[in-house]
Amino acid sequence: MSSREEGLSGLVDLPSIGQLISLLERQGWRVIGPTVRDGAIVYERVESIDDLPRGWTEEQEAGRYRLKRRGDDALFGYNLGPQSWKKYLHPPEVRLLEARRENGLLKILKQSDPPPRYAFLGVRACELAAIAVQDRVLVGDRFADPIYEARRKNLFLIAVNCAQAAPTCFCTSMGTGPRARQGYDLAITEILEGERHEFLLEAGSEQGASVLGQLRARQAGPADSEIAEKMAEHAASQIHRRIETEGLHDLLYANWEHPRWDDAAGRCLSCGNCTMVCPTCFCTNVEDVSDVRGEHAERWRRWDSCYTLSFSYIHGGSVRRSVRSRYRQWLTHKLASWIDQFGTSGCVGCGRCITWCPVGIDLTAEVRAIRDTPTRAPKRRENRNGES
Amino acid sequence: MNSKRRKPRIGVFKFASCDGCQLSLLDAEDELLDVAAAVDIAYFPEASRAMLKGPYDIGLVEGSITTHHDAGRIQKVRKQCRTLITIGACATAGGIQALRNWVDTAEYVRAVYATPKYIRTLSLSTPIAEHVPVDFELRGCPINKNHLLEVISAALIGRKPNIPTYSVCVECKRRGNVCIAVAQGVACLGPVTQAGCGAICPAYGRGCYGCYGPMETPNTAALTDQFRILGNDGSQIRRAYRGFNAWAWEFRKAGEECE
Ligand code: SF4
Numbered sequence: 001m002s003s004r005e006e007g008l009s010g011l012v013d014l015p016s017i018g019q020l021i022s023l024l025e026r027q028g029w030r031v032i033g034p035t036v037r038d039g040a041i042v043y044e045r046v047e048s049i050d051d052l053p054r055g056w057t058e059e060q061e062a063g064r065y066r067l068k069r070r071g072d073d074a075l076f077g078y079n080l081g082p083q084s085w086k087k088y089l090h091p092p093e094v095r096l097l098e099a100r101r102e103n104g105l106l107k108i109l110k111q112s113d114p115p116p117r118y119a120f121l122g123v124r125a126c127e128l129a130a131i132a133v134q135d136r137v138l139v140g141d142r143f144a145d146p147i148y149e150a151r152r153k154n155l156f157l158i159a160v161n162c163a164q165a166a167p168t169c170f171c172t173s174m175g176t177g178p179r180a181r182q183g184y185d186l187a188i189t190e191i192l193e194g195e196r197h198e199f200l201l202e203a204g205s206e207q208g209a210s211v212l213g214q215l216r217a218r219q220a221g222p223a224d225s226e227i228a229e230k231m232a233e234h235a236a237s238q239i240h241r242r243i244e245t246e247g248l249h250d251l252l253y254a255n256w257e258h259p260r261w262d263d264a265a266g267r268c269l270s271c272g273n274c275t276m277v278c279p280t281c282f283c284t285n286v287e288d289v290s291d292v293r294g295e296h297a298e299r300w301r302r303w304d305s306c307y308t309l310s311f312s313y314i315h316g317g318s319v320r321r322s323v324r325s326r327y328r329q330w331l332t333h334k335l336a337s338w339i340d341q342f343g344t345s346g347c348v349g350c351g352r353c354i355t356w357c358p359v360g361i362d363l364t365a366e367v368r369a370i371r372d373t374p375t376r377a378p379k380r381r382e383n384r385n386g387e388s
Numbered sequence: 389m390n391s392k393r394r395k396p397r398i399g400v401f402k403f404a405s406c407d408g409c410q411l412s413l414l415d416a417e418d419e420l421l422d423v424a425a426a427v428d429i430a431y432f433p434e435a436s437r438a439m440l441k442g443p444y445d446i447g448l449v450e451g452s453i454t455t456h457h458d459a460g461r462i463q464k465v466r467k468q469c470r471t472l473i474t475i476g477a478c479a480t481a482g483g484i485q486a487l488r489n490w491v492d493t494a495e496y497v498r499a500v501y502a503t504p505k506y507i508r509t510l511s512l513s514t515p516i517a518e519h520v521p522v523d524f525e526l527r528g529c530p531i532n533k534n535h536l537l538e539v540i541s542a543a544l545i546g547r548k549p550n551i552p553t554y555s556v557c558v559e560c561k562r563r564g565n566v567c568i569a570v571a572q573g574v575a576c577l578g579p580v581t582q583a584g585c586g587a588i589c590p591a592y593g594r595g596c597y598g599c600y601g602p603m604e605t606p607n608t609a610a611l612t613d614q615f616r617i618l619g620n621d622g623s624q625i626r627r628a629y630r631g632f633n634a635w636a637w638e639f640r641k642a643g644e645e646c647e
């Protein structure tokens with residue numbers, strides 16, 4: 001094992017990844033990682049190396065995903081599936097409250113058990129960036145979300161560096177990948193060269209270094225780090241999708257009346273899939289349910305989407321009635337107003353919204369269309385209510 | 389509930405339908421006693437001998453209008469009910485029997501019945517709202533029993549029921565399903581269909597059948613284009629739209645545009 005300034009690193013063999021899983025489980029973490037289910041690679045509980053998608057990869061394009069066999073034994077030879085880690089940190093459905101009427105008084109019942117300590121195995125660079133974005137939104141603001149915070153604070157993050165990129169990836173435009181640079185406990189680079197199948201492990205925190213120390217790792221040399229850099233370069237060279245971010249915020253604001261919004265609205269189903277798969281979208285609604293006798297009530301928080309009519313419902317009706325205004329809300333929030341709100345872009349370039357849109361609407365193409373034919377909007381005086 | 393107040397009276401009325409939606413109420417076994425405690429089930433031929441005369445505070449109407457007789461009866465039911473709630477695809481859209489709306493009913497009657505002259509039927513199967521004003525339409529084939537309890541609870545305390553009108557996709561993603569449209573190329577009606585079922589079919593690898601009818605802002609034209617890209621021809625796409633909610637306006641239009 002070599003001790004470098006930024007932390008420890010070492011090389012391990014294939015079975016060691018299984019040992020890593022059981023080691024974490026033994027120390028009280030619930031390991032969530034990639035596994036094959038229903039024709040895709042999803043993030044679910046993994047208990048051994050056999051649960052990992054060994055030898056699997058995928059093909060992705062706008063509106064299309066197909067699981068595919070690789071010709072080798074790679075454990076991490078895929079890119080991104082439909083789900084992000086948001087599923088665990090910011091769960092789709094949470095019961096906030098349960099109450100019962102007892103002797104005329106409202107009694108709040110015991111809250112659910114504390115969440116497990118999660119260890120995430122296989123977090124890509126863009127996903128680390130997405131977690132950082134949600135950290136800023138959900139805990140880094142005046143009001144913190146205790147549900148997110150409770151899951152986030154005990155997290156063990158194992159990053160995986162991408163050796164390849166999907167055609168839908170554009171992390172290079174957003175400055176988030178393909179190599180994990182920070183925000184992890186351990187980072188894995190899978191080295192597959194001829195007969196050689198090894199994993200370069202780099203610790204990014206004390207917690208990571210301690211786990212690495214418990215694995216039988218052999219010393220990594222400068223040549224191994226170089227391989228990792230080369231792989232990242234190779235992955236980056238495969239990325240063809242692009243968003244020009246220079247001046248994007250002002251461009252989108254100035255073009256709020258661009259005809260391209262109508263064009264997108266003609267194709268968009270307002271189904272909300274893009275917001276659900278996006279690793280940074282955080283919107284939720286809160287619903288109360290009561291029983292017929294009015295004696296038992298529950299309050300639920302569920303993922304919501306700015307594509308629904310109820311999302312912008314205020315006294316008198318929904319503000320964003322047209323699909324045009326809803327598509328525009330989504331895109332400009334991700335790429336422009338997020339910056340005003342939280343100081344970063346709301347998009348990390350993972351491409352999920354492109355792949356998992358049932359009609360393959362591609363935000364990079366929408367942005368390009370606006371950039372190519374900017375039509376400055378008239379002054380804002382007509383925009384009374386966001387509807388037009 | 390204030391015990392001094394008289395209990396609200398509920399009537400359950402059936403038109404052309406399979407009874408499945410009324411049975412959702414009976415299926416809510418655990419909650420049924422609560423319902424019975426909170427309301428007077430004054431008229432529910434399917435479940436009890438209660439056949440009390442109106443008026444009713446809440447009328448639940450199942451089924452579509454397919455005969456002259458029923459077209460008259462729904463007018464009387466409406467007059468008897470302060471709040472009228474239609475339940476299920478038959479009552480809200482005309483049901484699967486609305487497939488007759490595209491064929492020659494008289495010819496079918498001749499082919500099916502030994503003595504066609506005994507059959508008097510309308511040539512269309514139509515939703516209740518085409519005949520009388522409706523206060524709330526509860527979608528689904530069949531309806532979701534939790535929705536029914538929600539609608540009854542909401543009607544009892546005079547609030548708006550919490551029933552989603554967005555797409556099935558939202559529920560599908562919350563459930564953690566892998567989208568079968570994207571991952572398998574299945575023609576799924578989820579994006580244009582109203583949520584409510586919890587995305588059951590996609591969870592079992594089947595495309596959504598559209599049981600809950602068109603969602604709030606369905607873009608069927610865009611979905612039809614996508615179905616063609618996935619390799620379906622016009623008649624296959626038309627058949628997809630012509631299910632339990634075939635006569636619901638947006639599905640009807642979408643199906644006809646595939647001719
Ligand atoms: S907007 Fe799309 S590409 Fe950007 S982070 Fe969200 S899902 Fe990924």
Ligand code: SF4
Pocket residue numbers: 275280281282283304305306307329330331333334
């Ligand atoms: S894009 Fe829509 S769903 Fe996503 S965070 Fe913004 S408002 Fe919420």
Ligand code: SF4
Pocket residue numbers: 267268269270271272273274275307356357358359360361
């Ligand atoms: S952009 Fe695609 S995924 Fe998003 S709401 Fe529109 S059709 Fe659905």
Ligand code: SF4
Pocket residue numbers: 273358556557558560561565566567568569570576577578579587590595596
């Ligand atoms: S499987 Fe169907 S309902 Fe589910 S997300 Fe895909 S298109 Fe929507």
